[in-house]
Amino acid sequence: MGNRVEDLLCSGRRDRVEIIAAIIAMTREPSKITRIMYQVHLSYPALKEYMKIMIRFRLIERHNEAEDAEKISGVWQATEKGLDFLKIYCELLRLMYGEDYLNIDHNLAVACLQFCKEV
Numbered sequence: 040m041g042n043r044v045e046d047l048l049c050s051g052r053r054d055r056v057e058i059i060a061a062i063i064a065m066t067r068e069p070s071k072i073t074r075i076m077y078q079v080h081l082s083y084p085a086l087k088e089y090m091k092i093m094i095r096f097r098l099i100e101r102h103n104e105a106e107d108a109e110k111i112s113g114v115w116q117a118t119e120k121g122l123d124f125l126k127i128y129c130e131l132l133r134l135m136y137g138e139d140y141l142n143i144d145h146n147l148a149v150a151c152l153q154f155c156k157e158v
Contacts, residue, residue: 055089056128058079058081058089059089059092059093059098059124060124060125060128061078061079062075062079062086062089062090062093062099063093063098063099063117063121063122063124063125064117064125065078065079066099066115066116066117066121067116067117067122067125068116069102069114069115069116070114070115070116071112071113071114071115072086072111072112072113072115075115086111087111090111090115093121096120097118097120097121098117098118098120098121098124099115099116099117099118099121100115100116100118101113101114101115102114102115102116
């Protein structure tokens with residue numbers, strides 16, 4: 040039986056902030072949409088909705104424009120504002136769950152946790 044944090048990570052339940060943080064973590068380096076979808080475990084329609092929100096808040100940006108503005112294809116990268124968001128998110132994880140939280144390698148949180156360890 041795992042601890043409370045581990046159980047939460049493995050439950051399959053993710054809140055919006057965790058998903059946004061994971062997308063930002065995946066786009067620290069320029070990333071194509073298919074890689075983001077695979078790593079963050081979201082369907083294309085769900086990812087499209089998150090990307091719209093993140094674009095509106097200037098957390099990510101597209102490096103090359105897609106032919107169809109409705110599509111989210113192309114190469115994406117986190118903005119400075121997005122990286123600031125991720126740093127704050129990591130600090131909240133540390134405050135809430137302690138350093139041990141950053142050593143759990145489950146679920147889509149891996150990319151975000153890797154970033155947290157670097158900060």
